[in-house]
Amino acid sequence: MTAVADAADLRDRLVPWYRRVARSLPWRDAPSPYHVLLSELMLQQTRVETVLPYFARFTRRWPTLEALAAADLDDVLHAWAGLGYYRRARALHAAAQAAVAAGGLPSDPAALQALPGVGPYTAGAIASIAFGVPAPAVDGNVERVVCRVDGRQDDPRKGPARRALTARVAALTAPGVASEVTQGLMELGATVCTPRSPRCGSCPWTDVCVARAEGLVDVLPRLPARKAPVAVRGVAGVLRAGDTLLLGRRPEGLLGGLWEPVMDEVTDADAEGDAAAAVVEVYARRAGVAVDVVRNAGRVVHVFTHRRLTLDVFEVRADPGTRVGGDGSYDALAFVDAHAPDVALSKLARKVLDAADGARRQPPLLDGLAHRDGAGGDAG
DNA sequence: AAGTCGGGGGT
DNA sequence: ACCCCAGACTT
Numbered sequence: 001m002t003a004v005a006d007a008a009d010l011r012d013r014l015v016p017w018y019r020r021v022a023r024s025l026p027w028r029d030a031p032s033p034y035h036v037l038l039s040e041l042m043l044q045q046t047r048v049e050t051v052l053p054y055f056a057r058f059t060r061r062w063p064t065l066e067a068l069a070a071a072d073l074d075d076v077l078h079a080w081a082g083l084g085y086y087r088r089a090r091a092l093h094a095a096a097q098a099a100v101a102a103g104g105l106p107s108d109p110a111a112l113q114a115l116p117g118v119g120p121y122t123a124g125a126i127a128s129i130a131f132g133v134p135a136p137a138v139d140g141n142v143e144r145v146v147c148r149v150d151g152r153q154d155d156p157r158k159g160p161a162r163r164a165l166t167a168r169v170a171a172l173t174a175p176g177v178a179s180e181v182t183q184g185l186m187e188l189g190a191t192v193c194t195p196r197s198p199r200c201g202s203c204p205w206t207d208v209c210v211a212r213a214e215g216l217v218d219v220l221p222r223l224p225a226r227k228a229p230v231a232v233r234g235v236a237g238v239l240r241a242g243d244t245l246l247l248g249r250r251p252e253g254l255l256g257g258l259w260e261p262v263m264d265e266v267t268d269a270d271a272e273g274d275a276a277a278a279v280v281e282v283y284a285r286r287a288g289v290a291v292d293v294v295r296n297a298g299r300v301v302h303v304f305t306h307r308r309l310t311l312d313v314f315e316v317r318a319d320p321g322t323r324v325g326g327d328g329s330y331d332a333l334a335f336v337d338a339h340a341p342d343v344a345l346s347k348l349a350r351k352v353l354d355a356a357d358g359a360r361r362q363p364p365l366l367d368g369l370a371h372r373d374g375a376g377g378d379a380g
Numbered sequence: 381a382a383g384t385c386g387g388g389g390g391t
Numbered sequence: 392a393c394c395c396c397a398g399a400c401t402t
Contacts, residue, residue, distance in 0.1 A: 043397040084386030119399045139397045
């Protein structure tokens with residue numbers, strides 16, 4: 001067996017390495033508690049490259065914690081649209097309001113974790129990065145880096161292993177260099193000790209790494225296999241009235257607070273039978289509108305973490321002046337500008353609208369067929 | 381402990 | 392295809 005490295009040794013290798021190679025990132029170059037809170041919420045389960053344009057947009061529009069706290073939640077959701085995990089946007093807004101009410105962001109990890117959207121990792125990250133408090137911050141990168149350097153073969157997400165991992169990181173995180181240790185661990189995981197094809201030749205820990213010595217780099221950390229997303233079918237209808245478009249706002253939950261063309265999940269039998277009839281039913285139920293199907297606009301496939309949704313998309317029409325209502329399963333229904341909808345749209349909604357636009361730009365060769373055929377073979 | 385909650389990039 | 396990302400929250 002190979003000996004586990006000393007914490008002080010690891011720290012003394014990590015901090016100078018981090019200072020040398022740290023990427024220039026906006027929340028590093030202009031650090032402030034607000035910037036750290038904003039970046040950390042955005043970075044949850046999200047890559048740095050994805051966050052960059054959103055971080056720039058937010059800081060330009062809401063330069064301070066106070067400005068964000070005073071913003072309308074709808075505007076925050078709109079600015080967040082496309083980033084995913086939309087509960088984070090609500091949490092960010094609520095956390096900003098709570099922090100402003102308390103006179104500013106706290107530096108204590110326990111107080112930070114009391115804020116909405118701030119869990120064990122984010123509390124440690126903000127405390128150490130924004131305030132220099134030596135609190136451990138264990139994210140997916142840190143979990144992988146530490147499992148490898150220590151040669152840990154247990155599941156690092158289960159209770160006892162999790163606590164040991166956190167204690168190990170706490171021993172690494174020392175006063176005076178807390179920010180560099182936290183960011184250095186994550187930088188190491190993001191740029192060198194990557195899930196696949198790690199660059200061990202560029203690692204400051206390579207000659208004290210247990211996984212390296214024992215040939216376990218490729219199998220650590222040992223995480224349980226994740227379940228494949230479940231296949232689900234659905235139908236969507238794009239209803240245009242002049243230069244406007246009918247959209248519904250989803251309630252809290254999946255894509256909560258975002259707007260979309262009227263759609264719903266349907267049974268496999270309905271999807272494979274008469275999808276056009278299904279979309280008529282969905283409109284009657286969810287929007288209270290009697291529609292006719294104009295054309296089949298093909299299929300859209302959208303993959304969520306635990307669901308793979310295949311939507312049959314239709315262009316539909318209704319009598320002018322039709323009033324909307326429905327069963328209340330949408331928070332709101334509204335006609336918006338068809339060319340520049342000024343509301344928060346999910347990526348799924350954009351795909352559906354793009355499919356309808358694409359189908360509309362090329363008039364069907366067999367115009368009457370879409371009506372009789374329903375979900376028939378002319379998709380796509 | 382297990383399920384929910386987006387979207388995208390790397391391999 | 393599959394993995395997994397600067398995770399939190401609910402049940």
